[in-house]
Amino acid sequence: MGKRSIVLVALVLVALAALTVPGASQAPLKIGVIQPLSGPVAASGNYIRMGAEIARDWINARGGIAGRKVDLLIEDNKSDPKEAASAAEKLIVRDKVPVIMGAWGSSMTLAAMPKLEEYGVPMVVETSSAASITKRGNPWIFRISPPSEMEALGLEQYVDKLGVKRVDFLAVNTDWGRGAISAFGDMLQKKGAAVGAKEFMDQSATDMNAQLTKIKATGGDTLFLTTAVEQITLVMKQAQEQRLGRKIVTTGGSSSPTQLIKQAGAAAEGSYHIVFFMPWFPEAMPDGKLARAFVDEWAKRGHPFEGLTEGFRGHDGIATIAEAIKVAGKDEAAAIRDALWKVSLMGVNGPIKFEKDGPAGKESGQSKPSIFVVQIRDGKVALPDFLAKK
Numbered sequence: 001m002g003k004r005s006i007v008l009v010a011l012v013l014v015a016l017a018a019l020t021v022p023g024a025s026q027a028p029l030k031i032g033v034i035q036p037l038s039g040p041v042a043a044s045g046n047y048i049r050m051g052a053e054i055a056r057d058w059i060n061a062r063g064g065i066a067g068r069k070v071d072l073l074i075e076d077n078k079s080d081p082k083e084a085a086s087a088a089e090k091l092i093v094r095d096k097v098p099v100i101m102g103a104w105g106s107s108m109t110l111a112a113m114p115k116l117e118e119y120g121v122p123m124v125v126e127t128s129s130a131a132s133i134t135k136r137g138n139p140w141i142f143r144i145s146p147p148s149e150m151e152a153l154g155l156e157q158y159v160d161k162l163g164v165k166r167v168d169f170l171a172v173n174t175d176w177g178r179g180a181i182s183a184f185g186d187m188l189q190k191k192g193a194a195v196g197a198k199e200f201m202d203q204s205a206t207d208m209n210a211q212l213t214k215i216k217a218t219g220g221d222t223l224f225l226t227t228a229v230e231q232i233t234l235v236m237k238q239a240q241e242q243r244l245g246r247k248i249v250t251t252g253g254s255s256s257p258t259q260l261i262k263q264a265g266a267a268a269e270g271s272y273h274i275v276f277f278m279p280w281f282p283e284a285m286p287d288g289k290l291a292r293a294f295v296d297e298w299a300k301r302g303h304p305f306e307g308l309t310e311g312f313r314g315h316d317g318i319a320t321i322a323e324a325i326k327v328a329g330k331d332e333a334a335a336i337r338d339a340l341w342k343v344s345l346m347g348v349n350g351p352i353k354f355e356k357d358g359p360a361g362k363e364s365g366q367s368k369p370s371i372f373v374v375q376i377r378d379g380k381v382a383l384p385d386f387l388a389k390k
Contacts, residue, residue: 001335002080003055004052006329007147009017009247012077013209015205021059021382024177026063026068027068028066028068028069028070028071029064029068029070029071029097029325029331030071030073030095030096030097030098030331031051031056031070031071031072031073031099031100031101031318031321031322032072032073032074032088032092032095032097032099032100032101032102033072033073033074033075033100033101033102033314033318034074034075034084034087034088034091034100034101034102034103034104034108034124034335035048035074035076035102035103036076036077036104036105036108037047037049037074037076037077037078037081037312038076038078038079039078039079039080039117039119040078040079040203040204040228040230041104041105041139041203041228041230042079043228043229043230043307043308043310044104044127044228044229044254045077045079045104046105046307047303047307047308047310047311047314048126048127048132048310048311048313048314048317049074049314050057050298050301050303050307050311050314051294051298051310051311051313051314051315051316051318052072052074052101052314052315052317052318053072053142054065054294054297054298054301054311054314054315055314055315055316055317055318055319056070056071056072057323058253058297058320059263059318059319059322062340063324063335064278065316066326066329067326068319069138070209072318073091073095073097074204075087075090075091077103077108077112077126077265078284078302079106079108079156080106080110081105081110081111082111082148083103084103084108084109084111084112085105085107085111085112085114085115086101087112088100088101088102088112088115088116088123088186089115089119089387090284091256092115092116092119094106096321097121097125098224098331098332098336099121099122099123099324099325099336100112100116100122100124100319100334101121101123101124101125101126101276101314101317101318101321102125102126103123103124103125103128104127104128104255105128105174105175105176105177105329106126106129106130106132106133106174106175106176106179107130107174107175108127108128109123109125109130110128110130110133110136111134112242113133113136113138113140113141115216116138116140116141117138117139117140117322118334119333120140120281120333120334120337121140121333122141122142122324122333122336122340123140123141123142124142124143124144124238124317124320124321124336124340125141125142125143125144125145126144126145126313126314126317127253127254127310127352128145129145129146129147129148129151129176129179129180129252130144130147130148130175130176130179131144131147131148131177131179131183133147133361133364134147134357134358134364134365134366135358135364135365136358136360137358137359137362137363137364138364139337139362139363139364140218141364141365142320142336142340142354142364142365142366143364143365143366143367144313144316144317144320144347144349144352145177145253145276145313145369146368146369146371147179147183147188147366148176148179148180148182148183148184148251148252149183150251150368150369150371151180151183151184151252151274151371152184152186153187153188153252154274154371155184155187155249155251155274155277155371155373156187156191158282158373158386158387159187159188159191159193159385160191160385161284161386162222162246162247162272162386163222163251164188164191164193164220164221164222164249165166165193165194165222166193166194166218166219166220166221166222167193167194167195167196167198167221167222167223167224168196168197168198168209168218168222168223168224168237168246169181169184169185169195169197169198169199169200169219169222169224169225169226170197170199170200170201170211170212170223170224170225170226170235171198171199171200171225171226171227172200172201172202172203172226172228172231173200173202173203174202174228175224176226176252177200178200178229179198179254180224180226180251181198181224181226184224184251185198192384193222194220195216195220196215196218196220197214197218197220197227199211199274200214201215201227201231201295203227203231205231205381206234206322206337207232207234207238208235209238209242210230212235212238212239212242212244215246216242216244220245220246221246222246222248222249223239223244223246223247223248224247224251224390225248225249225250225251226250226251226252227252227254228254228315229260229306230254231252232250232255232264233259233260233263233268234240235259236248236264236267236268236271237264237267237353239267240266240267247270247271247272248270248271248272249271249272249273249274250271250272250274251274252271252274253274253275253276253277253309254309254310254361255274255275256272256306256307256310257271257273257275257309257352257374257376257381258280258305258306258308258309258381259304259306260273260376261380261381262306263378268376269284269376269378270375270376270377271376271380272373272374272375272384273373273374273375273376274369274371274372275309275372275373275374276289276309276312276313276369276371276372277291277308277309277312277348277349277372278291278372278374279285279291279298279309279312279384280374280381282294283294285348285349285350285370286346286349286350286370287346287348287350288344290347290348291348294308294312294315294348295308298311302378312347312348312349313349314385315347315348316349316352318346319345319347320343320345320352321336321341323343323345324336324339324340324342324343325339327339327342327343340354340365341354341365348375349369350369350370351367351368352367353360353367353368354368355367355368356365357363366367373387
């Protein structure tokens, strides 16, 4: 082959290289994920992981972000705040992730937050509801789930229709549970309801009979219950055994009513649940087409239907981060943090856009999620009578 031919071949190879699919040889975009994949609330954490994986796969199927595929680096916080802090440091120092989603429980998120500030890495909070998360003054925090105060305000309009006059509380003894009792207690008192017992249970507790006995003695008409679905199931069964005879309202959006129907049976009948996704009625969500697509994809993968009320959080968290990386134009922590203030997208829950919350100069970002109420009636999930269309 002559020199001229060699030159021509070389030019052709250069041209072919230029036509290679963008991003094919680029490193993937790394997103850290911290969830409870083991321990007392592992079911919720794994459902969120499943939702996050759907978001990742949808993004990658569309060509990724600027031609780069998204890679999720997932750490198990073992339902333990200390493990959450350790997981955050591992992801940042060892894996060099520029952004994280996490960490389900408020105590776990709060434990991880100092690491975010120390290393300057943003985190999208997909579930945690303690007010202190955005009030503490950590400018690396962006929450898409409602704080308990926002959740309580969302329920306020229905208090009279629910017939709440005398209320008792039973909550998991974490930042989430304590914050929920404070927020809902304040709201209900302003509405004229009398507040009775305020009882707590450890996250791993299985016998709540002592607390229920105290609650039964108050003569109230409604029990507000804040914990994960596994513990809600036990409380409902034990309340039925004690013939508690109260309306039960669960808060926090982690009740998984479909799972309660399966596991608590008749003990769950008549109960009300605050949720942030209604997979039973996807067309009633702010973006019915997206909600239906998510429900269908979830079913296609063989995931349990009851996990949808948690799984959507994983999708929305990763979708939010992906949008921020697009806006930033690069996968650098500070640039992603700045871009999160500019994102505006539609998630499975509804619109996601951050407003400032917390002390001036160190504000965190807080979105205003959609909040819904459903009821278990005749062994099915239904809209309460006061919400059902006539």
